[in-house]
Amino acid sequence: MSEEKITLSRRVLGRLKIWGTHFFLSLVGSLGYVCLCFPLNFTRVLGKENVPRQSRNVLFVSNHLTMYDSVLIAVCAYYPAVFIRPSLPPYNFAAEENFFSTWYVRFLFRLLRTVPVKRGRRDPILMRRYISFLEHNNILIFYQGGRSNDLKKIKSGAAFVIAEAPEAPVVIPVYHQGMERIFRRGGPGTRGLLRWVPLSFFRRPVIFFGEPLDFSDLRRIPDKRERVETINERIVARIEKMKKGIEEEDSSRRKG
Numbered sequence: 393m394s395e396e397k398i399t400l401s402r403r404v405l406g407r408l409k410i411w412g413t414h415f416f417l418s419l420v421g422s423l424g425y426v427c428l429c430f431p432l433n434f435t436r437v438l439g440k441e442n443v444p445r446q447s448r449n450v451l452f453v454s455n456h457l458t459m460y461d462s463v464l465i466a467v468c469a470y471y472p473a474v475f476i477r478p479s480l481p482p483y484n485f486a487a488e489e490n491f492f493s494t495w496y497v498r499f500l501f502r503l504l505r506t507v508p509v510k511r512g513r514r515d516p517i518l519m520r521r522y523i524s525f526l527e528h529n530n531i532l533i534f535y536q537g538g539r540s541n542d543l544k545k546i547k548s549g550a551a552f553v554i555a556e557a558p559e560a561p562v563v564i565p566v567y568h569q570g571m572e573r574i575f576r577r578g579g580p581g582t583r584g585l586l587r588w589v590p591l592s593f594f595r596r597p598v599i600f601f602g603e604p605l606d607f608s609d610l611r612r613i614p615d616k617r618e619r620v621e622t623i624n625e626r627i628v629a630r631i632e633k634m635k636k637g638i639e640e641e642d643s644s645r646r647k648g
Contacts (some may be wrong), residue, residue, distance in 0.1 A: 418468055548620050
């Protein structure tokens with residue numbers, strides 16, 4: 393095959409991938425809205441005004457409860473804007489055994505801006521991939537490294553990106569609760585169609601997009617380990633504060 397035909401084929405495939413991504417993001421965004429927001433459930437969204445409307449260099453740092461959390465975050469942050477700006481939703485780095493077991497599932501989730509990673513491995517190359525993706529896209533990192541109810545549990549992926557990225561990212565802390573009442577937690581042990589359908593309806597999960605975190609002072613710390621550790625501490629402190637704010641608001645609402 394001539395070089396011209398190869399180049400043309402690559403351009404056509406690239407264009408098809410763009411349109412496929414647009415189609416599937418719009419479709420899954422609509423299904424996510426139906427399942428999570430209206431009419432099947434009624435997610436309460438706080439702080440949406442804090443979400444930047446830019447298609448690169450936004451880092452969402454969130455707690456992690458179920459395998460559907462990335463859908464919740466993307467839908468609540470960018471739906472229905474995804475219809476005209478499919479570049480907005482963040483890339484999500486998910487464990488291979490969750491979403492990449494067969495070729496057609498791999499194909500679908502790659503279109504949905506999901507990137508496979510090895511679970512439980514210390515992977516310096518992955519840290520660099522985070523930064524590489526962030527230079528041209530938005531990304532989502534679950535700071536706990538896996539599903540957990542312990543907000544103090546933290547891995548260093550998000551902190552490494554914040555500490556090492558050439559351009560300081562816009563860091564949006566995200567706290568959510570209640571997803572585990574709608575969907576199964578998921579994971580390698582969850583099989584069959586039940587992993588894809590809601591467990592219950594008419595729930596009211598909460599998602600809170602916090603104000604952007606400023607790490608400019610911590611990025612200047614000369615020692616890398618200290619820099620990463622102090623960034624981690626600031627992330628955890630903000631997420632816990634957001635949780636406490638929601639609990640206090642709910643408590644005063646019940647009393648009122």
